[in-house]
Amino acid sequence: MVATQLLSVDPIHPDAALLAIAAHALRQGALVAFPTETVYGLGANALDPSAVDRIFAAKQRPFTDPLIVHLAGVEQLDGVARTPPTVAYSLAALCWPGPLTLVLQRADRLAPNLAAGRPTVAVRVPAHPVALGLLRACQLPIAAPSANLFSRPSPTTAQHVLKDLAGRIEFVLDGGPTPIGLESTVIDLTQEPPRLLRHGGADLAPLLQLLPDLQIPTRPLIAAESAPAPGTQLRHYAPHTPLLLVSGHAAAAQNLLDAALETLSARGLRAGLLLPDEELPRYPRWAERIVALGPGEAPEQVGRTLFTRLRQLDELAADVVLARPLPQTTAGLGPAVQDRLFRAAEGHTVDAETPAALSTLLELVEQLLPGRMLTCQSGERTV
Ligand code: AMP
Ligand code: MG
Numbered sequence: 146m147v148a149t150q151l152l153s154v155d156p157i158h159p160d161a162a163l164l165a166i167a168a169h170a171l172r173q174g175a176l177v178a179f180p181t182e183t184v185y186g187l188g189a190n191a192l193d194p195s196a197v198d199r200i201f202a203a204k205q206r207p208f209t210d211p212l213i214v215h216l217a218g219v220e221q222l223d224g225v226a227r228t229p230p231t232v233a234y235s236l237a238a239l240c241w242p243g244p245l246t247l248v249l250q251r252a253d254r255l256a257p258n259l260a261a262g263r264p265t266v267a268v269r270v271p272a273h274p275v276a277l278g279l280l281r282a283c284q285l286p287i288a289a290p291s292a293n294l295f296s297r298p299s300p301t302t303a304q305h306v307l308k309d310l311a312g313r314i315e316f317v318l319d320g321g322p323t324p325i326g327l328e329s330t331v332i333d334l335t336q337e338p339p340r341l342l343r344h345g346g347a348d349l350a351p352l353l354q355l356l357p358d359l360q361i362p363t364r365p366l367i368a369a370e371s372a373p374a375p376g377t378q379l380r381h382y383a384p385h386t387p388l389l390l391v392s393g394h395a396a397a398a399q400n401l402l403d404a405a406l407e408t409l410s411a412r413g414l415r416a417g418l419l420l421p422d423e424e425l426p427r428y429p430r431w432a433e434r435i436v437a438l439g440p441g442e443a444p445e446q447v448g449r450t451l452f453t454r455l456r457q458l459d460e461l462a463a464d465v466v467l468a469r470p471l472p473q474t475t476a477g478l479g480p481a482v483q484d485r486l487f488r489a490a491e492g493h494t495v496d497a498e499t500p501a502a503l504s505t506l507l508e509l510v511e512q513l514l515p516g517r518m519l520t521c522q523s524g525e526r527t528v
Pocket of ligand 2: 291299
C-alpha cells in the first residue's frame, strides 16, 4: 500500500508548481495518474524498467499487454522510435497533439518490459493541457495505459481512478472529466499494409487520405487474431454485472426485451437495461432499471460518458444487463463506441429479429449466471 495523493489542477491552465511536483515524482520512479483528452492515463518513466513494472502490478495487467508511450511533442519521436517512416510524420502533423497512437519500431533506450519484449512501441502526443504540461515538465517519455484495473471500464474522472487504484499509486492529478471519453485510435505502421488495431478518438476519414491502404477489420478483433494488439481481448471495459447486447430493429428489440424482463423476473432474476435515449420511451415499466447511453445519433456525446455509464450499471443491483447498440455508422466515433459496447458484453449478442431470440437470450443468461435461474414456472411464456 502507498498513500495516494489527489492534486486538483485547472484543466485549461494547470498550476506549474503542481505539475512540477508530479514531474519530480515521475523522475523518482513514482506512478502518477493524469487526465488526457481521451481517458485518464497511469504514467511512469518509460526509460525505467522498475517504474514500468509497477504499472503492470498496480493495474493487475498481464505483462504481455504493452503500454503506450506519451511524448511532449513530435520532436521527441526519434528518441523512442527507430527510423519512423515519413507517413508517421505526416500523421503526426495532422493529428498530434491528439487521440492517435502510432505503432513503430522501438528505440533501445526504452524499458524492454514496456512492450513485452516486442521490437515495437506505441506512441502519441496527447492534447490535454495537463498531460502536455506534465510531459514538458518532466522531459521524459511517459508510459501510460488507461488508469483502471485490468479489464475494467477506462477511467474518465479522477474518482474512477481512485476507485480502482487508490493505495496502489502515488498521485492522481484531478483535471475533471476527460473531453473525448474513449481511448486513442491505434494504427500499426510496422505492418505492410498498415493496420488499424483499435478504433478510438480520432476520426478515420482524414487519416485515410494519408493511409489509403489502411487495413480496417470489419468486425472487432479478438485477442487470438491480433496478438500484437492489447486492448483487443474480448473481455474488456466490462462492468461487474454481465452484459448482453440485443441487436435488430427497435420494435423487435422491444418485444424481445419486454418478454425477457418478465421471464427473467419470473425466474428470480433482475435484469437492467442500457439504452440509447431514443428507445427510453419504449420501456416505461422498467424506468428505474435503465441507464441511458445518450442520443444514439451523436456517438461523440455517447462516447464522452460511455465508461461512466458502464460503471453505473453496477449500481442497478441487476443480475444481468440487456443493452442496445447505437444505430450502425462508420462515421466519427460510431465504430469506437460500438467496439467498446461489444467488448463490455464480451461479444455476447442476440439478434432480436431471429425467431428463437427469447430462448437464445435465456440460454445466454443461464451461461452467464450458471445455476442462478429458477427452473421454468408453469404458465410461463417459452417462445
Ligand atoms: P491502454 O493502454 O489500456 O489504452 O491499451 C494499450 C493500447 O496500446 C492497446 O490497445 C494496443 O492497441 C496499443 N499498444 C501499445 N503498445 C503496443 C505495441 N507495441 N504494439 C501494438 N499495440 C500496442
Ligand atoms: Mg486500457
